[in-house]
Structures are given as structure tokens and as C-alpha cells.
Amino acid sequence: GAVVSQHPSRVICKSGTSVKIECRSLDFQATTMFWYRQFPKQSLMLMATSNEGSKATYEQGVEKDKFLINHASLTLSTLTVTSAHPEDSSFYICSAARDRNTGELFFGEGSRLTVL
Amino acid sequence: ILNVEQSPQSLHVQEGDSTNFTCSFPSSNFYALHWYRWETAKSPEALFVMTLNGDEKKKGRISATLNTKEGYSYLYIKGSQPEDSATYLCAFHFGNEKLTFGTGTRLTIIP
Numbered sequence: 282g283a284v285v286s287q288h289p290s291r292v293i294c295k296s297g298t299s300v301k302i303e304c305r306s307l308d309f310q311a312t313t314m315f316w317y318r319q320f321p322k323q324s325l326m327l328m329a330t331s332n333e334g335s336k337a338t339y340e341q342g343v344e345k346d347k348f349l350i351n352h353a354s355l356t357l358s359t360l361t362v363t364s365a366h367p368e369d370s371s372f373y374i375c376s377a378a379r380d381r382n383t384g385e386l387f388f389g390e391g392s393r394l395t396v397l
Numbered sequence: 398i399l400n401v402e403q404s405p406q407s408l409h410v411q412e413g414d415s416t417n418f419t420c421s422f423p424s425s426n427f428y429a430l431h432w433y434r435w436e437t438a439k440s441p442e443a444l445f446v447m448t449l450n451g452d453e454k455k456k457g458r459i460s461a462t463l464n465t466k467e468g469y470s471y472l473y474i475k476g477s478q479p480e481d482s483a484t485y486l487c488a489f490h491f492g493n494e495k496l497t498f499g500t501g502t503r504l505t506i507i508p
Contacts, residue, residue: 285440313494324401325486325498374441384429384490388440 287375287389294365296395302392304375311377315386316348319372322344328373363368365396369375375389398424401489403499410477411507417473418502420487424468426493432461432472435484435501444485445473477506 294300304314312333317325329350330338337350346371349361355374362369374391378384404423410416422430429448435441445454450465458475474481484503488496 313505315495316497322475322500324500327495327497330495376441380493383446384494384496385431385443385446386433387443387494388433390438392439 285293285310285311285327285375285377285387285389287392290390290397291393293395293397296366299361299363299366299392300365300394301359302373302375302394304358304360304377304389306356306377306379309377309379310378311358312355313381314352314358314375316358316360317373317374317376329358330377333358354393362394365394367396370394370396383391399488399489399491399497401497401499403485403487403502405502406500407503407505409505409507410474412479413475415473415475416477416504417471418504420470420472420499422468422487423472424466424491426491427465427489428464428469429490430470431461431488431496432470432484433486433488433492435486436485437483441486446490472502474504478502479506479508482506 286305312313314331314367316328319325328343331350333351339345352358376388401495404419431445433441445461447463460473463470484501486501488498490496
């Protein structure tokens, strides 16, 4: 089946630093990838839609300058949390749809970010 | 704001027993309802994508039903096994590629 790989799985960083998370589709091309964030005991919340070769589309309330998304190829999207602060500590997970008609998503393993 | 709700939040079931849980979602602008299974330390995995009112889908001991008019879907697990322990997520899809997820039902099977 389709596989989406995400890394790093865990990252701890100091406040003020930037962290990059990669999401790769391993056996299909993904023109669109989705980045979600999950706070404890809450649902997966869509942050942004990453579009290959064009700008990402951000959901309301998500700062585009804070969460930089780059989708330079059909198999790779990156999320960079810039100038991270403790409130950015969360679980970030990416996904991609192989079949845009069904919308069925294939997820990465997720990345746990802790900002000290 | 879309509201996708799942109940119960958590559930403990004896091995061998059957169980079910609920996902409720807006009944307007329906396109599809997704169910995902999320085991600890793994990626969420798609179980079903349901599109038609009255749809019933089955995969092994797991099945799901869909009522789009009243806005709910049930997931059933027959003869629970320890490997069924996971969080089960439902997600509402209203046709623009975006999914709105519920908070999930965390299922623990007691051997």
C-alpha cells in the first residue's frame, strides 16, 4: 500500500530556534499534502494544505510566517516551525491523498515537538 | 465551524466481546465519511470511506454503517481481539479534499 514517511518523530529544541519536519510520499506522487496538529485530548486540526509548486493554503488562525511550508517536489513537503516557543509544542502529522476522488488519506508517523 | 463528535471517548472491552461506537457529523453538504484506525506509535490507517446513505462496509470483523440524513455513522467490532486496541477516528469530508476529524474513541481490549 501507499506509504507516507515523516521525520523526525521526536524533536526537542530551545525557544527561539527553528525546526523542520519532512513528509515524503514513498510510492506515489502527491500534488497535495496536508499538515495537521494535535494538542492533548483534542482532534487532529488541519493547519495548512501544501500544494506542489505553489503557495500553501493556511487555515484560519494559522500564521503562515510562523509555519513555513515548502512543497518543492511531488514527493516531499516540509513544515518549518520558525522561532519556536513553548506554546508550539504539539504533535504534528502530515498526510497525502493518493486518490483525490475518495480523499482517503495516507498519514506519516507524526512528529512530537517539544520546545523548552 | 464543523462539529464532528465521537462517543464514547474511551472504551474498555473484554476480549471476545463485540462493541460499537458512534460518529456524528453535520447532515448538510455531505460528501464522504472516513474511518481511521490509529495504533500507538504508528500512522493512522484508513478503514473505510463511506459515501452513500445506508452504506454498510465490512473488513474482517470490523464493519461500519452510515446515515447521512441524520448525520451519524457506527463502527462495529465483532469478537474483539487485543490487536483491535487503538484509537478509532472518524472524519467528515465535504468534497474540497479537507477532512474534519473527531477526537476519536480510544478502545482497549482486555485479555
